[in-house]
Structures are given as structure tokens and as C-alpha cells.
Amino acid sequence: MTETSNTRTADGDAPAPRPSRLHRLMRYIPLIAPVLLWAVPCGVLLYAGQHWPLPVTAAGTALFVLGLVAMPLAMMRGHGRRQQDRAAIVGDSLLGGSWILFTWSVLLGVLLRLALTVAGVGDGQDRARIVTWAVLGVTAVLLAWGYAEARRVPRVRTLDVPLPRLGAGLDGTRVVLITDTHYGPLDRARWSARVCETVNALEADLVCHTGDIADGTAERRRAQAEPLGTVRATHARVYVTGNHEYYSAAQGWVDLMDELGWEPLRNRHLLLERGGDTLVVAGVDDVTAESSGLAGHGAHLDGALTGADPDLPVLLLAHQPKFIDRAAAAGVDLQLSGHTHGGQIWPFHHLVRIDQPALAGLSRHGTRTLLYTSRGTGFWGPPFRVFAPSEITLLVLRSGTA
Known part of the structure; x- marks a missing residue:
């Protein structure tokens, strides 16, 4: 008689449940997605009634097959153990190009034809x-x-943020937010220096970096990150880790930012005093920190606020917008985040919305808490930004509700 899934092991423990069909299907997405990205445009452009001459069809098909083979190979060599920057540039560019070609092949292949x-x-x-x-x-x-759009120095986005609990002495406090610089295979040391010059021209009281400094270790990307040491602020420069730090020896980035004069707010806070009033500036590790296995890392809001006067307004740095539920429950006044890139390449925006409560801009959560989500200062992977411009953000804090 065949054993059923309820059969227990010899020691009495029940076996692990079988994965669902959805989970089994998810395993094949890394194989299916590249095929779709290249096969769909190939079909739309070459085999949907065009009747091209045979040499055109053959050459076009060969190019699509070459892209289908080259993209995953380059991605593996560039982002796998070998960490070959040139291969990563090729793989990332092919990924971005195929995504754009796929999107518009589908849209125009249906809508324009109709x-x-x-x-x-x-x-x-x-x-x-x-x-x-x-x-x-x-x-x-x-x-x-x-x-x-991806390679330019971001435009400055300025907005006033009213915080009812903010004291009058702190009215007009200038907070500059940069995030998701993603220094990587493309050398952007000159771009980094120009970003820092733009930040300095804003004459900030507080400058914040909410993580994802780079793709790669601090040692590998140091030259691109070093201009961050030139950033000026009247009161403080503060930083929290993003999820990409935990792919690249996060502690090395914490140490480098400390060396460059930034305050790593790892589940701790500092006080910003101005005009006789005080603002609590707190920060937490990224929500992926605890699962990274790196000792001492994890997102702990209670630890970040330990010792802070509960009557004081709180500005919280947390890399991912999804941390806002915990922030709102703790009565945080304003959370600053990045991570989403505003979608980076349309229509990837819609997939980001599945995972995060906000895509970009200022949003309210609960009765007190505001969330500002930056579209990011740099770009991740594919060197393209389509309908998702990068930004350096100047938030001017205002007391009261006006």
C-alpha cells in the first residue's frame, strides 16, 4: 500500500508539507522570465504577419537567441562569485533593454495594431x-x-512637511535625503562628487542616507563612496543600512560611513536641537538584517527609541517603506525611506506596489505618521530610468499643521 503524505517519520515527527503549486511554479520563474522577455518581442517583430525576407527573419531571430543566451550568462558572471564588472554591465544593460522592448512589444503589438x-x-x-x-x-x-536620466545628477525636489508636534524653534529645519546611490559596476565616482556638491549647496541642517549605498563591498566600491565624506550639514549626517548592504558585508559599509564622518544610526537615535526645541532623529537597520545572519544586526525600533522623551517629535530613517506599520504604531512623526526607486523602469512600478505601501512621495499612515519615500538618487542594475526620475530631496520641516 502506498504511503500517504500524513505518514510520520520514525522519530514521530510529521514530514514537511509539500510545496503548493504556486511555490513550485515560482521556482521556474528565473527560467521562464528570460524566455518571455526575448521570445515575445521576437514573435511580435518578426512572426506576426510581417512576411519579412528570409535573411531578415533569420538574422533577427539569431539576435534574439543571442540575447536570450548572453543575458543570463553575463548576469551570472557579473553578479555571481566571479563579480566581473564588465559582465555585470552587459547583463544589466541587456536586462533593462529586453524589459523595455518586451513592454512596448506587448502594448503596441496589441493597441497600435487594433x-x-x-x-x-x-x-x-x-x-x-x-x-x-x-x-x-x-x-x-x-x-x-x-x-x-539614470546617469545625470538628480534634480532637487523640495517640499514642506508639516509636523504638528514640531516645536517652533525647529520650524524651517532643512533635511536633505539621498538614498539608493547603488555605486556599482559602472564607475560613478565623478557623479558621486557632483551629487555631494549639489547636497552641499542646499545648506542642510541634517543630511540623511537611507541605505543601499552600493552593490559590492565597501573595499570594492570605496572610490565611488568617498565623496560622501565631503557632505556638509549644520547638525549631523546620518545613515542606515539598506537591504543591498546585507548582500555585500554590511558591517564594512557601516565602518566606512563612520570613517567618512556619518553617524550610522543602527537602532539608536540622536537629538537635533535648534531654537530651544528638540527633534529625535532615529534609525533602524533594514528589515532584512536579521535574516542576514550578521551578528548584532536587525531592525529594532524599541532599541532606536530607548531613552527618548516620548513627548518629543521623532524623525525615523528606515530603508524600506514597509517599516511604516511599526513606525506608525510607535507614534513616529515622519519616516524617511527609499528602496522603491519609484519603479525605475515603467511598468515595474506595479510590481513594487505589491510589496510596498508607497511608491514615491509623501503619504499619511494613521493619525500622526507621515512617510516620505524617495525615488532614489542612483539606479540599481540596468542603467535606465523610464518615467521614474531620480531625486535629491530637500524636506523643510514646519511646525503646526499648516
Whole structure:
């Protein structure tokens, strides 16, 4: 007789439950996704009624197959054990390019073809070829524009943030937020210096970096990060870890930021005093810290606020917006976060919203707590930003509710 899934092991322990169909399917996503990213555009551009000459179809198909093979190989060599920066640049660029090509192949392959059909434009082959050239044209424009957007020094976004519990002496306090600089395979030391010059021109009382400094260890990316040591603030420069630090020896980044003159707020706080009033500036490790296995790291809000006067307003640094539930429960006045990149490449925005309570900008959570989510100062992986501009944020704190 065949044993059922309820059979117990010899020591009496029940066996682990079988994974669901969804979990089994998730295992295949790393294999399925690259195929879809390259196969769908190939079908839309070459095999959807265009009737291209055989050499064109063969050459085009060969390019798509080359992309399908080269992208995962380059990603593995670039981000795996070998950590080859040139391979990472190739893999990341192919990933971003294929995502944009896939998106617009799907959209224009359906919507534009439908519009042309309704308008009675040409026959099936004419419409198919118009779609092909439209997809290629839109993709080329978005790649060029997206690359320029990713590589430029971010524009400064300025907004007033009213905090009812903020004392009048702190009214007008200037807080500059940078985050998700993601120094990586593309050397951005010069860009880093220009970002820091822009920050210094804002004459901040407090400068905050809410994590994801780089992709790679502090030793490997030190040259790109060193300009952060030139940042000036009237009161303090504070930093908290992001999830990417925990992929790259987080303690090394904590030590380097300390060396560069930043205050790593690892589940602790400091006091910002101005005009006779006081603001508690607290920070927590990223929510992934505890599962990283790095001793002493973990997101502990109680520890961050230990010893703080509960009647004082609290500004909290937490890398991921999803920490806002804990912040609101603790009565935090304002949480500053990054992590989302504003989606970075549309329409990835919609996937980010599944995981995070906010994508970008200022939002209210509960009766007291505000959350500001930055779209990030740099970019992760693919060197493109499409409909998700980077930012350096100047938040001017205002007392009262006006």
C-alpha cells in the first residue's frame, strides 16, 4: 500500500508539507522570465504577419537567441562569485533593454495594431510592419532617454512637511535625503562628487542616507563612496543600512560611513536641537538584517527609541517603506525611506506596489505618521530610468499643521 503524505517519520515527527503549486511554479520563474522577455518581442517583430525576407527573419531571430543566451550568462558572471564588472554591465544593460522592448512589444503589438485595424490602415502585412517599426522606434528613444536620466545628477525636489508636534524653534529645519546611490559596476565616482556638491549647496541642517549605498563591498566600491565624506550639514549626517548592504558585508559599509564622518544610526537615535526645541532623529537597520545572519544586526525600533522623551517629535530613517506599520504604531512623526526607486523602469512600478505601501512621495499612515519615500538618487542594475526620475530631496520641516 502506498504511503500517504500524513505518514510520520520514525522519530514521530510529521514530514514537511509539500510545496503548493504556486511555490513550485515560482521556482521556474528565473527560467521562464528570460524566455518571455526575448521570445515575445521576437514573435511580435518578426512572426506576426510581417512576411519579412528570409535573411531578415533569420538574422533577427539569431539576435534574439543571442540575447536570450548572453543575458543570463553575463548576469551570472557579473553578479555571481566571479563579480566581473564588465559582465555585470552587459547583463544589466541587456536586462533593462529586453524589459523595455518586451513592454512596448506587448502594448503596441496589441493597441497600435487594433487602432490601425479600426482605422482601416493597409492590409495585415502593412499593419504588422508599422507595429514593428513603432516598437523599435519607441524602444530606441526610451533606451537613450532612460540612460541619460539614470546617469545625470538628480534634480532637487523640495517640499514642506508639516509636523504638528514640531516645536517652533525647529520650524524651517532643512533635511536633505539621498538614498539608493547603488555605486556599482559602472564607475560613478565623478557623479558621486557632483551629487555631494549639489547636497552641499542646499545648506542642510541634517543630511540623511537611507541605505543601499552600493552593490559590492565597501573595499570594492570605496572610490565611488568617498565623496560622501565631503557632505556638509549644520547638525549631523546620518545613515542606515539598506537591504543591498546585507548582500555585500554590511558591517564594512557601516565602518566606512563612520570613517567618512556619518553617524550610522543602527537602532539608536540622536537629538537635533535648534531654537530651544528638540527633534529625535532615529534609525533602524533594514528589515532584512536579521535574516542576514550578521551578528548584532536587525531592525529594532524599541532599541532606536530607548531613552527618548516620548513627548518629543521623532524623525525615523528606515530603508524600506514597509517599516511604516511599526513606525506608525510607535507614534513616529515622519519616516524617511527609499528602496522603491519609484519603479525605475515603467511598468515595474506595479510590481513594487505589491510589496510596498508607497511608491514615491509623501503619504499619511494613521493619525500622526507621515512617510516620505524617495525615488532614489542612483539606479540599481540596468542603467535606465523610464518615467521614474531620480531625486535629491530637500524636506523643510514646519511646525503646526499648516
